[in-house]
Amino acid sequence: MRPTPTSLAPPVPGPVPRRPWLDHWLESVKDLAELQASHPMVDAVIDEIDGRMIRVGEQWLADFASCNYLGFDLDRDIIDAVPAYLDAWGTHPSWSRLLGSPVLYEQIEERLTALIGAPDTLVLPTITHIHLSVIPLLAASGTIFLDARAHKTIYDGCQAARARGAAVRRFRFEDPEHLDELLTAERDPTRLVCMDGVNSMTGNPPDLPAFAAVARRHGALLYVDDAHGFGVIGERGVGITNPYGSRGNSIVRYFDETYDNLILVGGFSKSYSSLLAFIACPTPVKDLLKVAAPPYLYSGPSPVASLATVLAGMDVNERRGDALRDELERLTRRTLDGLERLDIFTPNRSGLPIIEIPLRDHGQIDSVGRFLFERGVYVTLAAYPLVPKDEVGFRVQLTAANTDAEVDTLLAALEELAARGVLRPAGELPTARSAAA
Ligand SMILES: Cc1ncc(COP(=O)(O)O)c(C=O)c1O
The missing domain is CATH 3.40.640.10 (Type I PLP-dependent aspartate aminotransferase-like (Major domain))
Incomplete structure (x- = not known):
């Protein structure tokens, strides 16, 4: 049967369905928003610190989420340098x-x-x-x-x-x-x-x-x-x-x-x-x-206090920075050696103090985070869309102010997670990271 002229006519373009930007954005950050609403390790209120130990509510945890790599936030020489700058310049120019x-x-x-x-x-x-x-x-x-x-x-x-x-x-x-x-x-x-x-x-x-x-x-x-x-x-x-x-x-x-x-x-x-x-x-x-x-x-x-801690930090860096970096490298090496012994995959090839540990299944981010929290280990949860779904996991950062006892606590918790099969074995090929473009 010959088509009628009307069926040959191109469809009249209707309005393109467009989702409002906010709906689109809320959908993209849904996983993160769920963690934010309920997870103790996301958007947490830290009540107290003691060295690199932190207290969230009743729970004390070893902090591996800090980027204060040299431990300058806790350095007595730097803290003591601040008041003189405040006396000279006030709090904020x-x-x-x-x-x-x-x-x-x-x-x-x-x-x-x-x-x-x-x-x-x-x-x-x-x-x-x-x-x-x-x-x-x-x-x-x-x-x-x-x-x-x-x-x-x-x-x-x-x-x-x-x-x-x-x-x-x-x-x-x-x-x-x-x-x-x-x-x-x-x-x-x-x-x-x-x-x-x-x-x-x-x-x-x-x-x-x-x-x-x-x-x-x-x-x-x-x-x-x-x-x-x-x-x-x-x-x-x-x-x-x-x-x-x-x-x-x-x-x-x-x-x-x-x-x-x-x-x-x-x-x-x-x-x-x-x-x-x-x-x-x-x-x-x-x-x-x-x-x-x-x-x-x-x-x-x-603020003046920050200008002061930069200048005092430069002094400390000159005097003892290399000793602090030696300690940072030692603690990081201990952690990476532990991962190797436990057969846990990390993309870290450099030996630098940022250690990402992806999960086998991105859907387990909530339960893995809760487990680490209960074991007294505080890390950065890397949820979707902060990272692609096949890289969802957590990030461990070492600082010179962490202790060997804290690293032991971390490795003990990782050993349990590895035994449960939620982490990827070291031999597993990394995800198509470089093809992720
Ligand atoms: C690579 C990189 N660039 C920039 C920033 C943001 O730095 P700032 O807090 O100084 O804006 C961060 C913070 O986490 C970062 O990791």
Whole structure:
């Protein structure tokens, strides 16, 4: 039968069903929201601390969720240094930096520039401020090449840049060759590559020399966020026995790289236990950021206590930082050796103090978290959508202020979890992490 003309006519397009943005978002964060509402290890109120032991309600737990890698938050020399700064400067300057910066900022930037061996540095309150304001400026209306597994704050900075006319392309995690391919195919002359230094989940640094070489070959500026590496990893060389390197002067020095065509971002809020962050860049870029990066002009500054703990932390880093990094490396090695003995998989290949332990079944995150809580172990739960479903699990972080007894408690709990079969065996192939783009 010949179709009637009406049945040949294309369907009249009706309104495209669109879910409101909020519904979509609530659906994406459903797993996390459930944990937030009911889980003792998510959105917890910490009532008291004693060293790296914390009390949540009646329960004391060994804290493996802290990023205070060097233990500076508890360091007596640093705590004792703060009152003199408060006497001299009050609690909070409140000028935005463009209006006026206490000389403490100059002191921090000078010492930081010397420590990391960069051309210059500019400090602002947080890395989040830096990504959101600096990435759009550097990208302009050019093209950003974004690591597919970049930290959410880098991603948000790129989204802000996109809203102002930049294009964003993703390259596969840990894959400089893919970046090379994308850059080769790109006609846009303005190119910015954005990625993490030490990864906040895997604990592994990227192959910085390989990424830097690709970026330089294609005339792209490389922008690296080493929030977790600064204070932990640093320059290596003759006489330095710690595999983390010395001085904690971050990933560029760790790889003996240069700052040519490379912008380094780091923060004091992890290893230095202080609310402050920095961008290392040439002086002309710093001068541009002073007038064009909104936080320098529009945001409030860090509190004086944080400027004080940064300066006192730099003193302690000079005097005993390497001893603290030795202790951090020893505790981390004990933990990783324990995982190997128990046949537990972790993506950590670096030996750095961030140890992610994925579950066999993402649906067990709630019960595994409760088990760890009952055993007195506090970790970061990595629920969906913080990580892809096949990587749901928990993250253990070591600090120099943890003790051997705390590591024993952790390993005993992990042994029980491994015996129950909820963790992945070490021999199991990692999930298609690098294909996750
Ligand atoms: C890789 C990375 N970048 C940025 C941030 C955010 O840093 P800030 O608190 O200084 O904004 C974090 C915090 O956890 C992080 O892990």
